[in-house]
Amino acid sequence: MDKNSEAYWKATLGLLTKILSVWFIVSFGAGILFVDLFNKIHLGGYPLGFWFAHQGSMYIFVALIFIYAKKMGEIDRKFDVHED
């Protein structure tokens, strides 16, 4: 693998790690593992942990994919491997 594609792959993996960390924290973290802790806080009529499990995670998932698509496009162009 040449230097450029190596750097490109490293940048890609870096982005994946960041996005997947958020993915994990909101669903498995706030929605499951620490749900009791979050339930002590309220968001309107929602206990926050319950909200993450039944609503919030899904909104954040949608945002994550679009952020990923946008950032990936930027990385593609930076390393000049984008489609024409």
Next chain:
Amino acid sequence: MDLQTTIYLVVGASFALYIGIAFWARAGSTSEFYVAGGGVGPRLNGMATAADWMSAASFISMAGLISNMGYGGGLFLMGWTGGYVLLALLLAPYLRKFGKFTVPQFIGDRFYSKSASTVAVLCLLTASLTYVIGQMTGVGVAFSRFLGVSSETGIYVGMGIVFMYAVLGGMKGITYTQVAQYCVLIFAYTVPAIFISMHLTGNPIPQLGLGSNLVGQDISLLQKLDTIVVELGFGQYTTTTAGSTLNMFVYTMSLMIGTAGLPHVIMRFFTVPTVAAARSSAGWALVFIAILYTTAPAVAGMAKYNLISTVNTAVATNGDMYAVESSLEVAKQPDWMNRWAKTGLLKFEDKNGDGRIQYYNDKTKNPDVIAKAEAAGWKGNELSVNADIIVLANPEIALLPNWVIALVAAGGLAAALSTAAGLLLAISSAISHDLVKGVFNPNISEKGELMAGKIAMAVSIVVAGYLGLNPPGFAAGTVALAFGIAASSLFPAIMMGIFSKKMNKEGAIAGMLSGLFITLFYVFAHKGLFFIKGTEYLDLIGGPNPFFGITPEAFGAIGALVNFGVAFLVDKFTKEPPEHIQHLVEAVRTPRGAKAVDGSHAH
């Protein structure tokens, strides 16, 4: 106009629409048949993916399950949506760059082995076939309830409709029909939810309504729900978890990687024109899915509140729920309860002979509830409600007009038919492209392959219909199996194929087989060998859920771990993949040079 006529009209119009689209979008080439010619835009593909993904289970059963489970039901919501993040980040863009028609073809080429692709075909066929049986049963149930025909007739009609547009149109016909089906099903799902949310909380947006105060009261819907379900001996709605925290964690993970590994979903990303479009298309798919999935928990909570306040009048008056006059008199039960009692999905039995309906958890361990129920002369729970009713009867419970009820019928059918079509396409392409062209007759002409694809699809429709008519008693277990297989065999193999350049064929095949084997072993121990009753072997593995209390439905993630572990171990002791395969992986990782998807089996 009476209810039955309205239902016939609405469902009939939706079917005419699907068939019209199918006729307009006939497939003339293998490229159109497998990947709709590769020219579907990201938003349109996202919408079709959403319809493909949301099955009878999502539309009809999910809200009911959540309604019963409370907080724990969130595992379906997070699991079935979180998988799209994995799909978008780890699989879809790379498989699109690879640029072939099917999932087994990627596995076969990447692991330079026909055995690998054959194992993948096997996994795909088992997962998709078990899944499609559930859809056919769903079509039968929806027809029999709404059209007043027998469940058998319902399945025959369903088979006929799917046959017409899936066999004629292939991926092209299916894609455009799915877009129409999405519109029908999302409209049908959200309209009743908006009405109900408005009625209970005054907020027309169900997602916000669930977190709002009840109309005219100074208490939030969820808080009130918690109070009344606890009072009746059920677990608190907002905190009751699914088994244990560990089980919920593993279950959610299994659904996520299972979702990402299901071939009929992955295939949809071969239809977009570019790698960038594959990335954003996953986002659009999730937007369209999330509209239904964020509405579902609102439907679940509100339906539960509505149901309890119907049978226990003390809910509305904040009175004593155990007072005699609080329980609903049988003679005064609303029409919808009578209607659904006929289908057997709602059952009532007057155990204490007082002419009133008592609904509570008679298996509770709460001494308070036991004492109160005993003092009130309650002799056990008298009402059982099938989870599927929650969505189907929702408009009736909320006393909505007939056209809304008809719409829900059309929506349920749209959900089941669109998923069935997507699955049938995955099955037929695995047979005609990966088996017939890939293994048995590589020199088959394009015309011959297209014909083989159509025949394979016709045969799968008949097989699925037959199994839908004569389910070997495993309808409930099958979906768990489909996700288990996708999670434990396909997802890890594809992911390693992209993210590990050195993964070789020995490792991949050993991984897939051991992941598959351990998952099947665990599922069959609970549900019987191939779901045949009486062949369970729980004693052999030490009782139910022996592995840290994890249920068989949640086991796919453990199977995936085994798959990864075995694959890397075997890979360590066998020789690394040839140079040209490592170059192939490098090429797959970069978007430039992505060209139209084609089917050639180049090795």
